[in-house]
Amino acid sequence: MTSSIFHSLLEPDIVQMIQGNDELGLREFCTALYPGVVAEILEDMEPEEAWKVLKHAPASTQGEIFPFFDISFQVKLVELVGDKPLSRIIEEMSGDDRVDLLERMDPDHVETVLRLVAQAERSDIRKLLSYPEYSAGSIMTTEYASLPADISVKEALERLRVQAPSRETIYYIYITDEGRHLLGFLSLRKLILAKPTTRLEEIMQRDVICVRVDDDQEHVANEIARYDFIAIPVVDNQNRLVGIVTHDDAADVMQEEATEDAHLLGAVQPLEDGYVATPFFELAWKRGVWLVILLFAASMTAKVLQYFDPGDGGTWMVLFLPMVLASGGNAGSQSATLVIRALALHETDGRVSWIAWREIRIGALLGAILALISFIVAYLMIGIQASMVVTLTVFLVVTVGTLSGAMLPLGLKRLGMDPAFMSNPLIAALSDMLGVVIYYSTASATVQLFTTA
């Protein structure tokens, strides 16, 4: 069954069960399906509704479902869950997943909840929380399978059965001494193929490829991808095994890094959450910073032009032509970059008018800020009347550029084409054409206005 079928089949049933307060039915829904599928269906609801479903599940199931929610959805949910049930969920979540969540929660709330968490789990959490962000330590889990070197294959399999329920993976087994030093590695495949009487040290692979706990997370993801590993061991500087990073976390890191690079390339400060989940003013800030820097760079170009072409009489318009055009192109590149990356990550499904409305407002806000700065720059160079033309044009060009940068990729997608064809330079080229029309129309309108007055 392909996963999208679940949605249409199940959503009406669940709404009915919530209305009828059918506790057994809701519990059955949470436990019978794969946790990732449950999360996907619940994430389409409001957090309040989702919790009405999830609260009927046992804590162990809640702990399995939680990590499949987007992190911003998890943060919203924990506000609705009481401290006691939340501490149970956190106990049940796997090591790396709960640290991801706790790092994003309000610190006071974290302290309150942690006090209710069992001692063993709590010290594990505090330790993982202490590793710096973006390090191997911050994405690893301590729930790895490990065995001593001097036992037989038969005994190893028996011990693995005991470890299995609480380990993130038992397919990679790490061989350690009493001091937890990493001695070797065995795959479960090799283990079940070996003779029961063989000792692990005879078949284990020595010289294990590992990473250090303070290595950058990008390095860890690259090592896993390069060697096609399911997990990679993490050691401290005494070569003691402290955790593992699994392939799924490595894939998440790769996606994050690709998103961060894409955003930076489009001159947006990287967003922590997705494009849709980022709040309005945070999004405006992360774009505005770069637009202002770029506006100052463009005003340098105006200065350079003034040196070559003093721009008296009608030709003052030339000085600010590159700045005006660049403002529209830059704003458009930002929107296009954000929307194209969000489309690739399937964040935007069916939200076209929501995006358009948000982009118009962000465009107007950013346009107003840039217009104000442009006014000051232009006033100092070319006087009041001319600078008003520049100011008004920058406002219009940025607003229109922002909106069309978001809408053109969505339009291409609707036509069945690759939205990424709407490249930054192409957006800039279209914006240039429009910018010229707006600039010269504004100028002649203003001239008429001043002449009439």
Next chain:
Amino acid sequence: MTSSIFHSLLEPDIVQMIQGNDELGLREFCTALYPGVVAEILEDMEPEEAWKVLKHAPASTQGEIFPFFDISFQVKLVELVGDKPLSRIIEEMSGDDRVDLLERMDPDHVETVLRLVAQAERSDIRKLLSYPEYSAGSIMTTEYASLPADISVKEALERLRVQAPSRETIYYIYITDEGRHLLGFLSLRKLILAKPTTRLEEIMQRDVICVRVDDDQEHVANEIARYDFIAIPVVDNQNRLVGIVTHDDAADVMQEEATEDAHLLGAVQPLEDGYVATPFFELAWKRGVWLVILLFAASMTAKVLQYFDPGDGGTWMVLFLPMVLASGGNAGSQSATLVIRALALHETDGRVSWIAWREIRIGALLGAILALISFIVAYLMIGIQASMVVTLTVFLVVTVGTLSGAMLPLGLKRLGMDPAFMSNPLIAALSDMLGVVIYYSTASATVQLFTTA
């Protein structure tokens, strides 16, 4: 041991072993280390040298090492390997990896080699080759572990031991009927935790999440990432299991798609190989196509400007100002995009001067082509003398823009900063400033030239 240590330790030894023709030593080197590590060391050599090492390994080891090479390195290697040994390597490679290689080889060579491949493998290869590019079928492998529903856990483990050596993974087991219809799913973890007498149908998970053989590879990768799977089953339209896609192939697809989007966003036709591996003229073509399209778009802006500002006397320069500046910015955005993505994928390590020299030549070639087109466009609008200024400026701006777009990110990297800070709009802004200087200097130089003559 972190992987980079292998290099410095082993490379001198290997060179010595090649010189001394130490067959046993080279064979030992190939078989003792993890195949991914062997591949990494060999890939730093010329293909001829690498084959001198690898030819001493048994075919099964060769088949394990081969897939870890970059695909363009694999293609170079197969030219050096005789048809008979190559057919053995292909027999030993896993299903999806060999198809990746065969799809990139010369079709005549493929036919010659396939005739030497064992019948069973050959028909498997032909079948996988028949799936369209970018489909689930094109990235799946047929080497999955499957079992019937009505056997006991004990018997299942025994059968798995038989299947294990030839399967891509045995950690996910698919339950099928005699017609290969997918009935359920079991993880090896669940299997070894179950009581030996339990029948599989009692513990298997029904409603398996799967993809169709003609689904897009991006969809497949997203499903694996969404549910944190190690593998996902692929079924045909009769729900018959035809293959699996594993997590490592999904990660590759995600990287490919991110690279493709990044290239498109920077207005480069996506490269099949990496930036470094792509030949000069192919790279020039994939950039030139977009630069020419963007030049025509910019010449429209010149037309629009001419409508508002007829540009007689000195002001003809204004008409082509946006086009001249955009050409430099676009060329620079392309280089920056390519270099930043290549840095993220660790393709460019230590090749700064090689990159600089290639970018100068590509910049000059693309500059010459764009200059020629600009000349025609400008000649039709503003006459011979003025158009020569435009032509010369476009050539210089594109050459300098291309080079600096590549060098600025490498410089940031050298300073320990994130190279992606050199965003497309920032490159365009810097290029604008430089473009103005070049444009006006060229103009005044040309005027002097014509005045003197």
